[in-house]
Amino acid sequence: MYTRLVMDQSPRIRIDPASGIPAVRQIVDSLRVLLVEGRLGPGATLPSVRRVAVELGVHFNTVAEAYRQLAAEGWLNLQHGRGAVVVPRAVPAVADGAGNEGLRDRLRGLVAQMRAEGISVESIADELRALAKVVKRS
Amino acid sequence: MRLTLSIVYVFVGALVFALPNMTRRELLFAVPVPPDFRESPAGRHAIRMFRLIVAAAVAAGACALLLAPAGLANAMAGAMPIAISLAGVLAFWRQNRALAAAAQQYTRPREAEMTAAPERLPWYGWLAAGPFAILAAAATWLAIHWDSIPARFPVHFDVDGQANRWAARTIKGVYGPLFFGVEICAFILIMALAGWFGARRSRTRPVMLGGAVAVEYLLGFVFALIALQAPLGIPVWAIALCPVAILIPLILVMVRKMSEPWEPMDPTPNECWKADIFYYNPNDAALFVEKRDGLGFTLNFANRWCLALLLCLVLVIASAPFVLA
Numbered sequence: 345m346y347t348r349l350v351m352d353q354s355p356r357i358r359i360d361p362a363s364g365i366p367a368v369r370q371i372v373d374s375l376r377v378l379l380v381e382g383r384l385g386p387g388a389t390l391p392s393v394r395r396v397a398v399e400l401g402v403h404f405n406t407v408a409e410a411y412r413q414l415a416a417e418g419w420l421n422l423q424h425g426r427g428a429v430v431v432p433r434a435v436p437a438v439a440d441g442a443g444n445e446g447l448r449d450r451l452r453g454l455v456a457q458m459r460a461e462g463i464s465v466e467s468i469a470d471e472l473r474a475l476a477k478v479v480k481r482s
Numbered sequence: 483m484r485l486t487l488s489i490v491y492v493f494v495g496a497l498v499f500a501l502p503n504m505t506r507r508e509l510l511f512a513v514p515v516p517p518d519f520r521e522s523p524a525g526r527h528a529i530r531m532f533r534l535i536v537a538a539a540v541a542a543g544a545c546a547l548l549l550a551p552a553g554l555a556n557a558m559a560g561a562m563p564i565a566i567s568l569a570g571v572l573a574f575w576r577q578n579r580a581l582a583a584a585a586q587q588y589t590r591p592r593e594a595e596m597t598a599a600p601e602r603l604p605w606y607g608w609l610a611a612g613p614f615a616i617l618a619a620a621a622t623w624l625a626i627h628w629d630s631i632p633a634r635f636p637v638h639f640d641v642d643g644q645a646n647r648w649a650a651r652t653i654k655g656v657y658g659p660l661f662f663g664v665e666i667c668a669f670i671l672i673m674a675l676a677g678w679f680g681a682r683r684s685r686t687r688p689v690m691l692g693g694a695v696a697v698e699y700l701l702g703f704v705f706a707l708i709a710l711q712a713p714l715g716i717p718v719w720a721i722a723l724c725p726v727a728i729l730i731p732l733i734l735v736m737v738r739k740m741s742e743p744w745e746p747m748d749p750t751p752n753e754c755w756k757a758d759i760f761y762y763n764p765n766d767a768a769l770f771v772e773k774r775d776g777l778g779f780t781l782n783f784a785n786r787w788c789l790a791l792l793l794c795l796v797l798v799i800a801s802a803p804f805v806l807a
């Protein structure tokens with residue numbers, strides 16, 4: 345029913361106003377997925393704060409704050425007049441397993457939420473396998 | 483002339499009458515409802531009551547205009563559009579209040595494309611320059627045929643087609659309608675561009691841009707005809723019927739477009755709609771959002787650019803006495 349106006353290949357972020365999660369966090373999380381997966385590579389320029397804010401129906405400051413957070417994480421370079429540009433980011437050197445506990449808890453919490461919402465265990469496993477493939481490729 | 487005016491007013495009344503059919507199915511009298519609500523007894527009753535009031539007002543107004551004695555005809559001609567508008571607004575508002583309890587909040591995720599490709603106007607956006615060319619052509623013709631313009635010519639007519647106001651062959655008298663046409667067309671162009679760049683991408687957005695360009699042409703034609711009326715002897719009824727002739731195909735095309743399957747309704751928060759007419763949401767960066775009555779876009783009154791657009795409108799209206807003879 346819903347016809348996209350642009351090709352599906354173009355990187356997109358999505359927020360759900362009814363989710364209860366703050367919009368700025370949803371924007372940061374969605375954008376980080378695109379950056380980690382390489383769908384927004386170094387040199388790519390992000391659309392203006394104004395355009396993204398209009399499309400997502402949020403305040404300009406919300407998008408600006410999301411861009412600032414990602415810049416603080418080392419993903420973006422915010423230059424006045426040039427917009428937000430994706431920059432090469434050195435992956436922090438962390439020993440395997442170290443500091444993973446918190447993230448593992450979040451992942452388990454997410455899986456528990458999916459099960460609570462009625463998604464079958466098989467579907468969740470399929471999603472995680474597909475995700476793992478994407479992570480390995482990137 | 484009475485008959486012509488009656489036709490125009492009945493046409494306007496028919497548009498108001500058909501209003502419930504011209505909106506998307508999730509909206510009825512500016513209330514967000516389930517798509518199948520209008521087939522329910524409550525939905526059908528609301529539409530029936532609305533149409534009853536509008537039909538009564540239009541029929542009464544048309545009869546009054548056609549049958550009024552000569553002394554009252556001009557007053558009736560002025561009162562009829564006001565009566566139709568009032569009847570439409572009151573009937574709409576009454577059903578809006580009656581359906582308020584059935585309102586539901588639509589929600590859906592929103593997406594944004596993350597490429598910095600510049601946003602371009604569709605090809606027909608450039609056609610918006612056309613009306614200015616029409617007005618310029620009319621001005622050129624008037625300049626060339628300046629000597630053939632009568633020294634004094636009628637610019638306003640009563641309901642029986644008799645001239646009741648005159649203008650002299652001066653710059654203001656001859657070019658005034660064209661200046662005013664340029665002002666109005668420029669204002670519509672500004673609104674169309676602001677609507678294109680200040681609204682979320684949707685399938686409604688290009689339709690509205692096309693509609694704005696068409697209305698700009700309509701006004702360009704009408705003001706060019708008004709300016710050329712005296713030297714060319716164009717009948718007044720032809721100028722009065724010109725908008726109807728352009729609006730009928732325009733409305734048919736737009737209704738056909740709007741009846742195509744759309745993406746879901748823009749999930750603007752219900753609490754940000756004041757009387758389901760005015761949208762005020764400081765947390766939404768959009769300057770224009772889809773209207774709750776289902777016909778086009780409206781301003782987000784919390785956006786600072788809204789004031790600039792309203793100021794433009796005030797300037798256009800305020801300039802009328804200075805521009806027109």
